[in-house]
Each structure stands twice: as structure tokens, then as C-alpha cells.
Amino acid sequence: MDKKIAYLKAEAKKWPGATVDYREDWDCDYFGIEKKCFCMLGTNKAGEWVMTVKGDPEENELLREQYPGVVPGYYANKTHWNSFMIENSSFTEEQLASFLRKSYELVLNKLPKKVQMNYKDHQI
Numbered sequence: 001m002d003k004k005i006a007y008l009k010a011e012a013k014k015w016p017g018a019t020v021d022y023r024e025d026w027d028c029d030y031f032g033i034e035k036k037c038f039c040m041l042g043t044n045k046a047g048e049w050v051m052t053v054k055g056d057p058e059e060n061e062l063l064r065e066q067y068p069g070v071v072p073g074y075y076a077n078k079t080h081w082n083s084f085m086i087e088n089s090s091f092t093e094e095q096l097a098s099f100l101r102k103s104y105e106l107v108l109n110k111l112p113k114k115v116q117m118n119y120k121d122h123q124i
Contacts, residue, residue, distance in 0.1 A: 004086060005049060007093045008041065008100055015104055016119040031100070034115055038107040039100055044074070049086040051096060052076055053103035067091075 012018045012031050018038075023030040028042025040052045052073045055063070060082045063070040069089045073081025084096065091099075108119060 004093050004096070005041065008051065008097060011097045012039070012100060012104065015101070017108075018104060031104075033104065033108055033119070034111055036107050036111065038103040040075075048088075050074060050083050051086055051100070052081055052083040053099050054080055054106045055082050055099065055102060056106075 009020050009029065012020055015033075017033045018031065019033070020029055020031050022028075026040065026042070028040045030037060031039035031041065038054060042050060044050050052075075057079045060072075060079070063082060064072065067090070069085040069091075071083050071085070072078035074083045076083075082099075084091065084099065086096065089096070108116060
């Protein structure tokens, strides 16, 4: 499991402006861009790893219907955020990283245009 978590953190750190920091007050790793959250990664009360990311509302619903390990976002807007139960997930590291990337892009695209331009020129 540590390998999957390390992979997700390493991937996010490659993206322009993305930061990954431990937030003690939330007891999770906080992934952000310009102080806006695009992922929370931590454990639930049962000690299982959970990744909460922003997504397209329609896609979020479909994922919840298709996969029992995808639930409405913990401590987040249930329409726009999903939580992925990573430990018993059938998703690969690459698939999880793609959900993480989509969240990053959704949050980036909500930033002011001037701020977006600082990062869009450096897209990977």
C-alpha cells in the first residue's frame, strides 16, 4: 500500500504548481494548487487509505454505481467530490493517478485566468 501512496504523491508533485503537504489538523496529506485543495489522502476511522478528489458530477455518480469502493466525498461536497477506498480497490496506480490529475485540472481551471496562465504554459 505504501508504494501506491508514494506513487500518487510523486505524480502530483510533477504537476506545475502542485504541492503535497501533511495537514496535522486534518490528519491527512493535502494536495493543493494556489492554496486550493484538489485531493485529501489519509486514513479513515478503520485505518483504511482513502483518496478524496474532485470530479465531474455525472462521472462521479457513474463511478459510485459501478464500484463499491467509490463513495461520496468524505467531508466534501457530495456532488463534486468522490472518495476512493484505495486498499480494496481494483483501480491501478495509473487509474488512481488519472482521477487525481482530473481533480487537479478541475481546480486549476477554476482559478483566475491570470493565475492559470502561470501554470498552463508548463503543462506536462
